[in-house]
Amino acid sequence: MKQKFRKKISLFLLLAIALTSLSRGSFPCAVMASATGSASQTNAIVCEASPLPLSAPDALPCSPASANERLLIPGGMPFGVKFNTDGVLVVGFCDVDTANGKENPAYTAGLRTGDVICRINDSAIHDARTLSAAMDSENGTPFRITFKREGEEYTVTVTPAYSRSEEKYKSGIWIRDSGAGIGTVTFIDPDSGMFAGLGHGICDGDTGQLIPMERGSVIDVTISGIVRGLPGSPGEVKGYFNSEKLGSVFGNTECGVFGLFAKSPAGCGEAIPVGGRSEIHEGSAELLCSLDTDTVSSYGVTISAINPASQSNKCFTVTVTDPRLIAKTGGIVQGMSGSPIIQDGKLVGAVTHVLVNDPTKGYGIFIENMLNLMGNPTE
Secondary structure: OOOEOOOOOOOEEOOOOHHHHHHOOEEEOOEEEOOOOOOEEEOOOOOOOOOOOOOOOOOOOOOHHHHOOOEEEEOOOEEEEEEEEEEEEEEEEOOEEEOOEEEOHHHHHOOOOOOEEEEEOOEEOOOHHHHHHHHHHHOOOOEEEEEEEOOEEEEEEEOOEEEOOOOEEEOOEEEEEEEEEEEEEEEEOOOOOEEEEOOOOOEOOOOOOEOOEEEEEEEEEEEEEEEOOEOOEOOEEEEEEEEEEEEEEEEEEOOEEEEEEOOOOOOOOOOEEEOOOOOOOOEEEEEEEOOOOOOOEEEEEEEEOOOOOOOOOOOEEEEEOOHHHHHHHOOOOEOOOOOEEEEOOEEEEEEEEEEOOEEEEEEEEEHHHHHHHHOOOOO
16 A cells, blocks of 8 residues: 555635636535635735746657647546745735834735735745745845746835734744645657646635746546535535655646656546547537546546637636536536547546536536647747
8 A cells, every 4th residue: 555645635616717717606516615715914015926837758749630639538537736926926915013003014016916026135035945045134224026928027125023922023024835635647649658637727815816826746646535526615526645666747827737747647538539529429428537536537528518619728618417416516526627629539628617506517628729729838
C-alpha cells in the first residue's frame, strides 16, 4: 500500500471564473483547496493573475484542421495538483489599527485584490515568507513594490503604518503563494506523455481570478467519498493525496491545466480519434470518470445547445441521463471537471461546470479548444 499523508486534505470549491459562473447559475466542477489552509496576512502587496501559461517542453502544435487527425487516450481518472504561484497573489486587505484610526497603507498606495507581487525594492519575491521578511526588515521605512496587473507591470511606494495592537509596522494585506486540489484527467498524448485536465483554469478562491502558476506537481490521489449534488447545493468528490508524484504541471489556462506524466497513470485505455467542433452534434454521448472505485467507468449523457463559434470553456450543454451516475452523485459534481466526453467513438470534449439549480446539467468544452491552448503554451 502506498504511504499516504497523515493529514487529510479537506477539498473545497476553487471558484474558477467565479464571477461569470455565479451570474449564470453554474459552478466550475473542480475541487480545490489552499495548501496552507488560508491566506497569510503580512505587510505585503501586489499583481493580478495572468491567463498566460508557463513554457512547456516539446509543445504539440494543433490547429483545427489537424485536430481530427490526432489520436489521444481518454482520461477519466482523478489527479491531484500542488502548485506555487508565480509571485505572491494579493487576496485581500486588513486595516491597521493606528493612533490615528484605521489605515491601510497597501490599498492607499494603489494595490488591489488580484495583483501579483514580483519585487520589493530591487529584490525578487517568490513566496509569502520572503515577502514578509523583506517588509519586516524595512521597519516602517517606505519601500517600493513592483507588481503585475492585467499583464502590465507597475511600481508603487508603500509606507507601513504602526499597529498599536500588534506593536509592529504593517502594510495591511492578505496574500497567498500556493494551493492544492483534485480534478479529472481529460486526455493523454500517447507519444509525449503530455496531458490535459479540468477544462477550465485553476482560479483563486478569494479573487476568482486565474492563478499565475510558477510550478506544480501532479500527485496520486485516493477518492474517499462523494457528497451528492442537490438543487441549489452542488455536490463534490472528496479525497486525499498519496505520497507518489506522477509528473509536473506547466500550464494553467482558461481552457484547462496542462502537464507531463512521468509514467502513465493506472486505468489508461486505448487511444481514439479526436472529434472537432464540426463533428459534435446534439444527441447521446458518454462521459468517463472514476468516482468510488479505482476504475474509469462510462456513463450516458446527452449533448445540446452547441455553440460552434465558442472559444471558451462553455461550448455546449451536458445532461446526465444515466441512472447509475444520478444515483451516485445526483449528476455532475465538483471534482468531475475535465471528465472526457466521447461521441461516435471520438473524443469531442470535457465537462467543465454544473448548474447550481439542476445538478444533472452542466457545460462542456470542445476538445479542440483545449488542444489549441495546450499546443501554444507560451503565447
